[in-house]
Amino acid sequence: MELLIEARWVILKVAIGVIVLFYLLVTGIHMSNRLLIDRALFGVNKYVRVIMNCP
Numbered sequence: 001m002e003l004l005i006e007a008r009w010v011i012l013k014v015a016i017g018v019i020v021l022f023y024l025l026v027t028g029i030h031m032s033n034r035l036l037i038d039r040a041l042f043g044v045n046k047y048v049r050v051i052m053n054c055p
Helices: 001-028 033-042 044-053
Strands: none
Touching: none
């Protein structure tokens, strides 16, 4: 039973990771390299703030 729960968490994490990577890839096409570097350094929170400030 524990193995099944563990497997579900792994699948969930992988699915979330793929969705996030796909989203960043699609939105990253419209971004400059500077913003990509900032996003990598400061994380997703700063990226979300940048998007909210620039519709």
